[in-house]
Amino acid sequence: MIGLPNAERPVFRAYSVASPAWDEELEFYSIKVPDGPLTEHLQKVAVGDTVLMRKKPTGTLVLDALRPGKRLWMLSTGTGIAPFASLIRDPETYDRFDQVILMQGSRLVSELAYGAEITAATLADPLVGEAATGRLRLYNATTREPYRVTGRITDLLTSGAVHQALDLPAITPEEDRVMICGSVQMLQDCRQICLDLGLTEGANNKPAEFVVEKAFVD
Template identity: 65%
Template sequence: MHGMNVVDLSGTAADVVPAGATAETVTEVQHYTDDLFRFRMTRPASFRFRSGEFVMIGLMVGEKPIYRAYSIASPSWDEELEFFSIKVPDGPLTEHLAKISVGDKVLMKKKPTGTLVNDALITGKRLYMFSTGTGFAPFASLIRDPETYDKFDEVIVTHSCRFKAELAYSIDTVAAAKEDPLIGELAAERLRLFTSTTREPSDRMGRITTLIESGELFEALGLPPLDPETDRGMICGSMAMLKDTKALLEARGLTEGANNKPAEFVIERAFVG
């Protein structure tokens, strides 16, 4: 049923750990839809990262490791690592990753990186995190990091998906952040989630780019249009969404930043999904 190259997840990765990687144990798996799931796994004691960064994770498939870049969805203080993944039926990695269960091993390279970090933005009043699909993952990390609330008075996360069920992870994560012992009080006051669907009818429909352009996003939030003096942005989603959202922000006077040159908005270029 699984085809010829199915991998014995319980043993292979643990027995053969490629150089520069560790084999971590899956501690929790939750499937949201036929296309989306999240999982948690152990975190090496020496592993350090900044909230919003991504890392290469993988599995041994046959005799060789297959890796893909995944944003870490847990905050930098979490004792475990969390990931939010799409399932691609013939995906070299995800068709196997989608079958993992508690106790299985996942490979992880030891060097995190990425541009969706607080350091890459100059301080402002309001932070917008624009995401589609599994692009919400780095924001799941950042909205649970105290530094985000040190830097911004308001944090607005937008999450657009085709169907309502695909929004469950962002809705659950934002609700959990508001109850969190570490940042719950700050999140309850400052964190807002704006969701929309693009295919299934819902209370709020439309691509995030359309909702920015029409002004509907700001009207619904009761906020003024984007202003480079006060507003900052982070963008994570499909390539087309990145390009279109970047153009909208630039048209409103915001400048793209980087780790070595902080500015008004940043994009996760390694992300596709």
């Protein structure tokens, strides 16, 4: 939870940390909401300004909430890609999984830029680049503007389009693990897809085949 000391009772919002666990700096990825109680001020923060942060982090998008598997699917829409920007730069991710598929759906092409930049930076990173090369795959799509792939994340999954494009088998409880972060409707739809595929939802204290982030601000 982060906020600003600009009121008697500061407004706090949940944001996923986009920087990897080993980084000395904290990175966040957010949209700019016109007249938003926090983002209208947060977007004007300058070097030297104070940002408030709650001491205890929360969330389910951690590797320990998943059982061992072969492939890790990271499903995101919009700024829901933020926690995955952290995980794809974590060496432990590649210790646990042979393949990492980062999926992002956005309305506009411009909204895909951050994911593409972070993926390229990961592959070039001296710490994780070698491990990620050939194993980290980015598959993104738009819903409102023409792009090389168009359609909703849910449709691309259920139709098999992503599996065909990346030459991957269908998701199974035996080999695949899934993390989901995005809008409320996307969370619900992707959760149901996972359940229909026979995957079990996990938690920090009960690892399973998929996890859903429920404290995300989109």
